[in-house]
Amino acid sequence: MNEKMFCYQCQETAGCKGCTMVGVCGKQPDVAAMQDLLVWTSKGLAAVTTALRQQGQAVPADVNHLLTLNLFTTITNANFDRADIEARITATLDTKRELMARLGDAAALPEAARWDGEGDWMARARTVGVLSTENEDIRSLRELITYGLKGLSAYSKHANALLQDDEEVDAFLQRALAATLDDSLTADDLVALTLETGKYGVQGMALLDKANTTAYGNPEITKVNIGVGKNPGILVSGHDLRDLEMLLEQTAGTGVDVYTHSEMLPAHYYPAFKKYPHFVGNYGNAWWKQKEEFESFHGPVLMTTNCIVPPKDSYKDRLYTTGAAGYPGCVHIPGGIGEQKDFSALIEHAKRCAPPEELETGEIVGGFAHAQVLALADKIVDAVKSGAIKKFVVMAGCDGRAKSREYYTEFAKALPRDTVILTAGCAKYKYNKLDLGDIGGIPRVLDAGQCNDSYSLAVIALKLKEVFGLEDINDLPIIYNIAWYEQKAVIVLLALLYLGVKNIHLGPTLPAFLSPNVAKVLVDNFGIAGIGTVEEDMKLFFGENA
Template identity: 65%
Template sequence: MFCYQCQETANGTGCTIAGICGKKDDLANMQDLLVYVVKGLGIVHTEARELGLKHSKVDEFIVNSLFMTITNANWDKNDFYNKVREGLNIREEIKFSIEKAGSQLANTSDFVTWYGETTLEFENKAASQEVSILATRDEDIRSLRELITYGLKGLAAYLQHAAHLGYKEDSLYAFMQKTLSQITDDTLTLDELIALSMEVGKYGVHGMELLDTANTSTYGHPEVTKVNIGVGKNPGILISGHDLKDIEQLLKQTEGTGVDVYTHSEMLVANYYPAFKKYDHFVGNYGNAWWEQKREFESFNGPILMTTNCIVPPKATYKDRMYTTGATGVEGVTYIAEKEDGTKDFSVIIEHAKQCDPPIEIEKGEIIGGFAHNQVAQVADQVVDAVKNGDIKRFFVMAGCDGRHKSRTYYKEFAEELSNDTIILTAGCAKYRYNKLDLGDINGIPRVLDAGQCNDSYSLVMTALKLKDALGLESINDLPLSYNIAWYEQKAVIVFLSLLYLGVKNIHVGPTLPAFLSPNVTNFLVENFGVGSITNTTDDIDMFMNVVAN
């Protein structure tokens, strides 16, 4: 195996024996094979589209398949066998439709000609050199191809959430498929791949905008909310991940059952939406970021529903209480499938919860969030006045992912050491490093403004653009605003590319730069966008704050 798509990859270069995340080589190879098959689908369906032969099931298949390969999403090798088999059959259907239309497939590469049927054939192909990331020998070409691939994986996650709420945009699917085709083309130059990566950022903005519209149109705009982090006396169900439709259905089905519902990690954002506040049995949030789940899931006592990525292979002590749905999977864990009408039946989880003890309390109090772009717009005048008066000297976007590395204590220390005239704008699970700290407020404005999930980084961009206009500035880069982003997996990559497309400069990424960025690609990002890494809190704060004086 070879995998370097997450921040924790072995030695900061790549996992070659087993994944630091817990994946074995056979599972990692099968994920690579699914991506290989998806690229082939991208090739044939792009050609089919050009002939007016659109196959709608391809859109959903590609989005779901890419989502499954995101770090910590799916651990069930059988799911990948089935998905590869399905993908190959869909590809052959499309090829047949092209031939039936009297046309010939232009691309006859291995991506579109290889076919297998048995598990052994899949495993042999998955372990072959041609399926590996390292099949692209040129380091810089490989770097850009993987940057684009990981961006598409992140975009796929957001498109799946939007589609679950009935929001789809064909141009996004068409772009994704064409791009999958293009990154198999050995004639593309470095400059062309750089341009393509920026285009991925453009569609990333569009994808996050679509999801924001889907979420807010369905559930209302997030509101500033104090979220309980204690526990009640009833048995509970803990729901983690990102899919808001899943928690909507769970809340409806648990109403009146005597079972409470708690959010975990990125699902914290559900507490901010007006549509969910009407449920009396919606208690609040339990626990912290994804990587602490082994300890927190054990003490929760009740069943846990994983709706998206961020699954750590479960301990035996609570594995029988874990359930998966959507793109997720764990071998030996019950999967809740979506029915043909788009609904899910969570009754088995509810009945399970009734047999469990209430959660063990691990903390008390409240945390505040819900500062999405619509909410911030309502207090824009107050914020602008504070900037003009000098009460707010600088904003820091500290969005992104949390992770296990000890070096991530940097982000807690950074937040603590910032002066009291600064505001932190955050989204994603990186916030768990500092969202429970008592950092006070500035003229009634909390110093940590949480917009929500990683996809709500779009909200932070919208907030920045509104502040730019309100302050009469020419560029978003003229704002007293710095980007100190923590990354872990591929949804952070699409956010990063989206920010670059929007022209944001001087983004600092940590705790380490991605291993998939070659030295030459890294130099390009440094020279053209001012992308940097982190060092230590003291020097970094001095560097960021001195930008104002310069």
């Protein structure tokens, strides 16, 4: 075999089959190998923590946090730094060694739990990656679960940063992670575990929603400036609101403005952040345009999580990382849960830079998380009952580079005027600047926030089901046409399946990690489907007269 690596966890994987020479994301084979080893080592630690819980022993919170951050580190576009990933493997081995001493007899544990770091790590990594599971269907289900758990880890990590934990979610994440090592589990067992992952996905998203709203208030309807000011600025990308809060506190009175980028846009919707006059607005678009937009911003950029595009040399010295994010040659700002991070180097760097170059002007409107939408419930219900709103279309999820994603822009443009879009995630950048108008004062694009805020879309759907007195969530006038890219979209999908939502359309392609048999299970039981052309899908969703 000439393959140097194998990874198919994201939508843009090569040929919709798998990246084998270098990642489409820019991930190099040696980094891919160390990520595989980190995931395998984490599964081993999870087997140990699960065994400890079965004995009635408590697992320390810092161990839960370690495993959560490990998985988050391996999400697409989060961390490209081999040294950082190797350091996490070492920390995981050290933690596992300590816990094994509490466990006693380890003979029944899987090899991943018993491995102590001996031997050549690169050679070991080649034996524990995705393709080490020979049966295609078992492999597919194991990866589907693992990717769902990676998404769940992201929600947990952000909640942890705000000092919120859910031991039940952590215990499940570790139990499910360990189960992907268990050769005695059948395909049916793994299908059941997949749906259970969706159940805890809902619980994990609820935890994060509670953490965010407790710390920063409920998002509210907000007009966000997309122009620029005259001061030098810092651009914050990724998803971590706690990092943004610390940066805003430290830049107050310094003459440095702060802007959001991509998935950080919804930070503007939270009341707590509106007290900072130097929190100027949102700069640019979705993550994949960052090479051009980071260039024109001129000031330093802080990547708090994924999504990093390998930077150009012209601005690489202005790219800083923190948390799970990392890129070789870029300054990483340390700081764990509950610790105050020091952004002084970033702030001083900004002072030496020119103000950002203006890309556009105007405002975009968002802030339609569940509390705000439910406050408008009477108005929305009246609009539905009167026929002013005929259908809602959930167009949540991710954006990406593929030309095929222009489908979502054209789909939004083609929607009947009596249709409202519910969205969360960076997929919104395909249509949130189209000026689609409103229906009786209700905007036709209701943006709930980040992909992390997809919970709001589930809460809204369940509330509408209750208001209309329906027995089945699928009886609502809601269409699901979701764009996916990485593993947070996977946990959102599994959460929706757990809630009983059917007939979800997923694009621009179905995941490469779904084997034909596993895909058939999802199609037969849940009506999962891909997308067609805009014209075909308009007729499918709205009839021949669309």
